[in-house]
Amino acid sequence: MISLHGVSLRLGGGNRAAAVQFSLSRFEVAEGEAVALTGPSGCGKSTLLNLIAGLRRADEGRVEVDGVDLASLSSERLDRFRGGHCGMVHQTFHLLGPFTAVENVAVGLRFGARRRRGNRARAEEVLDRVGLGDRLGARPHELSVGERQRVAIARALAGDAPLLLADEPTGSLDPETGREVFALLRRVAQEDGRTFLMVTHDLALAAELPRTFDCSGLVRSSGDVQEPAGATS
Amino acid sequence: MSLLAMALRYLRFRWLVTLLTVAGVALGAALVCAVLTLRHESERALSRDAGLFDLVAGGKGSPLQLVLSSVYHLDAPTGNVPYSEYERIRRDRRVRWAAPFGLGDNYEGFRIVGTERHFFELPDRAGEPFFHFERGRAFEDRFEVVLGSRVAAATGLDVGSTFFGTHGLVNVPGGEVHRDFPYTVTGVLESTGTAQDRAIFGTLASVWEIHETEDRLHSAIQGTALLGGQKEREATSVLMRLETPGLRLLMADEIRERSDGIAAVPINEILRFQRGVIGPVQRSLLAIAAAVVAVACLTVLTTLHQAGERRRRDVAILRNLGAVRLEVAALVFIEGVLLTGTGILLGLLLGHGGLALGSATVREATGLVLDPWHVTRPELLAVLAMALCGSLASLLPAITSYRRTPIADLQLTD
Numbered sequence: 001m002i003s004l005h006g007v008s009l010r011l012g013g014g015n016r017a018a019a020v021q022f023s024l025s026r027f028e029v030a031e032g033e034a035v036a037l038t039g040p041s042g043c044g045k046s047t048l049l050n051l052i053a054g055l056r057r058a059d060e061g062r063v064e065v066d067g068v069d070l071a072s073l074s075s076e077r078l079d080r081f082r083g084g085h086c087g088m089v090h091q092t093f094h095l096l097g098p099f100t101a102v103e104n105v106a107v108g109l110r111f112g113a114r115r116r117r118g119n120r121a122r123a124e125e126v127l128d129r130v131g132l133g134d135r136l137g138a139r140p141h142e143l144s145v146g147e148r149q150r151v152a153i154a155r156a157l158a159g160d161a162p163l164l165l166a167d168e169p170t171g172s173l174d175p176e177t178g179r180e181v182f183a184l185l186r187r188v189a190q191e192d193g194r195t196f197l198m199v200t201h202d203l204a205l206a207a208e209l210p211r212t213f214d215c216s217g218l219v220r221s222s223g224d225v226q227e228p229a230g231a232t233s
Numbered sequence: 234m235s236l237l238a239m240a241l242r243y244l245r246f247r248w249l250v251t252l253l254t255v256a257g258v259a260l261g262a263a264l265v266c267a268v269l270t271l272r273h274e275s276e277r278a279l280s281r282d283a284g285l286f287d288l289v290a291g292g293k294g295s296p297l298q299l300v301l302s303s304v305y306h307l308d309a310p311t312g313n314v315p316y317s318e319y320e321r322i323r324r325d326r327r328v329r330w331a332a333p334f335g336l337g338d339n340y341e342g343f344r345i346v347g348t349e350r351h352f353f354e355l356p357d358r359a360g361e362p363f364f365h366f367e368r369g370r371a372f373e374d375r376f377e378v379v380l381g382s383r384v385a386a387a388t389g390l391d392v393g394s395t396f397f398g399t400h401g402l403v404n405v406p407g408g409e410v411h412r413d414f415p416y417t418v419t420g421v422l423e424s425t426g427t428a429q430d431r432a433i434f435g436t437l438a439s440v441w442e443i444h445e446t447e448d449r450l451h452s453a454i455q456g457t458a459l460l461g462g463q464k465e466r467e468a469t470s471v472l473m474r475l476e477t478p479g480l481r482l483l484m485a486d487e488i489r490e491r492s493d494g495i496a497a498v499p500i501n502e503i504l505r506f507q508r509g510v511i512g513p514v515q516r517s518l519l520a521i522a523a524a525v526v527a528v529a530c531l532t533v534l535t536t537l538h539q540a541g542e543r544r545r546r547d548v549a550i551l552r553n554l555g556a557v558r559l560e561v562a563a564l565v566f567i568e569g570v571l572l573t574g575t576g577i578l579l580g581l582l583l584g585h586g587g588l589a590l591g592s593a594t595v596r597e598a599t600g601l602v603l604d605p606w607h608v609t610r611p612e613l614l615a616v617l618a619m620a621l622c623g624s625l626a627s628l629l630p631a632i633t634s635y636r637r638t639p640i641a642d643l644q645l646t647d
Binding site: 050053055056075076079080082083084088090094095096097098099103106107108110111112114119155 | 547553554557
């Protein structure tokens with residue numbers, strides 16, 4: 001499902017002095033697998049997730065998702081590919097302020113699944129599945145943080161993307177809500193047979209997934225060359 | 234949800250900024266539309282009045298004043314011409330139609346114009362009668378009068394009504410009322426959309442009779458003798474339609490040479506007046522309006538730019554969801570077009586609506602009948618230019634959104 005080989009990427013913009021290098025020799029995830037990406041802050045967990053989502057392009061190496069080499073796609077095709085293949089959940093929810101919960105999900109369907117009809121009905125169905133069937137017309141500022149994250153999860157699920165990517169999905173939530181959200185993510189990924197990758201600092205949550213990938217050492221300053229850990233359990 | 238619906242939602246979300254921006258554009262557009270329409274309509278109305286007559290002869294003075302007093306019933310007359318001059322003009326075979334005007338009195342500010350019965354046979358440019366009676370008939374005897382449509386509407390006078398004229402051309406408190414000479418209304422004219430709607434037409438003989446009586450009275454009081462019968466009858470002016478407009482200047486020269494008075498071509502005087510006096514004022518107003526539009530377009534640009542800065546995160550989210558560059562750029566562009574389009578449409582309504590409200594006042598003050606809802610070609614071009622400016626102002630933030638990469642902006646928090 002996911003395959004990265006010999007990937008390197010210079011980070012830090014145009015400032016060479018501040019530039020750091022992301023390097024990853026090999027990373028593979030099978031279809032339907034659930035993987036926790038762990039490691040200290042700045043180690044490259046989110047960068048890895050963004051490479052898989054096509055939000056960043058590798059300078060070197062090969063990133064394949066669902067058999068497609070992302071480097072071969074134009075900017076437009078990459079955006080469409082991401083919309084169709086990746087459902088993403090972020091730490092800060094990334095909901096659109098002017099739109100209601102159901103509209104946020106429907107907008108995701110419009111651009112992701114490229115569906116013209118039935119988006120609202122599908123959005124209502126998915127929101128009902130994540131327990132927000134009675135909060136369809138609420139705007140983000142009217143929802144609790146836990147509810148906001150559920151809307152974001154519903155949006156990631158609505159288009160039936162085979163890949164569910166979550167970047168610190170519990171990072172903004174209190175422990176109890178965080179566990180509920182994690183349980184929800186894991187349950188829906190399992191039920192739908194989606195491939196699930198989750199960046200997290202919470203080792204206890206990571207331990208609940210069948211596989212953990214330690215991202216420590218993926219990002220190094222120039223000249224500091226060493227093989228990344230990439231340990232699995 | 235369509236891009237249009239999304240753009241509308243974003244505009245509604247920032248309703249105050251949206252309202253202020255639309256108001257700015259609308260104000261500029263309203264000014265442009267009002268000035269252009271006013272210019273066109275005033276030119277059209279002035280030309281329509283001036284075009285009724287080929288030539289006006291009157292006493293020595295300003296040709297413009299002669300035209301304003303005789304054709305528009307506005308200014309004071311220049312002086313008198315001998316009635317014999319009118320008779321000579323009427324006998325001229327090159328003159329298709331001529332009528333004398335004698336001024337001196339008013340009723341509630343509406344001028345009482347002494348003329349002759351054939352005044353109502355004035356032909357329009359197609360050769361058909363220009364005047365039509367809404368009710369009643371033309372005057373036949375002294376002290377019978379016909380009302381212009383505006384006079385009838387404003388005074389409530391109708392066929393059979395009687396009234397007294399007041400000395401002078403304007404209504405002033407305490408004016409001398411000619412109580413010995415009651416007028417009787419015999420007819421009301423249909424509206425012509427010209428200054429003639431604001432006049433009361435009676436016989437020239439009535440005007441002479443009132444003022445000769447007054448003169449005799451004044452002479453008796455002052456102890457001087459009036460040589461009745463020896464004084465030559467006069468008219469304030471003579472209005473003419475010629476067999477062909479090409480004779481205007483030639484005949485004007487002839488009248489000037491053989492009499493003490495002047496002759497003016499109304500359309501020439503009005504065009505000179507428009508170009509010399511009204512034109513610069515209108516051009517200044519137009520320049521101000523253009524500046525307002527330019528500021529409004531800059532406001533749209535600033536608003537969209539600031540909105541774009543605030544919306545960097547939203548644009549990144551949409552890209553993250555699968556929207557392509559062109560779609561997010563189109564969303565921003567549609568927002569700009571909606572802002573400017575709504576502003577321009579509102580401006581059109583405001584501009585023309587304002588004119589519609591003001592046209593009654595203009596009509597009462599000058600007799601000019603404006604069509605406030607008439608959209609002129611220059612106005613259409615101005616609207617297109619404004620729409621183009623608005624589109625350009627919307628394009629810049631759209632291009633900025635197109636060129637952004639989502640990854641950096643996704644780090645921004647709510």
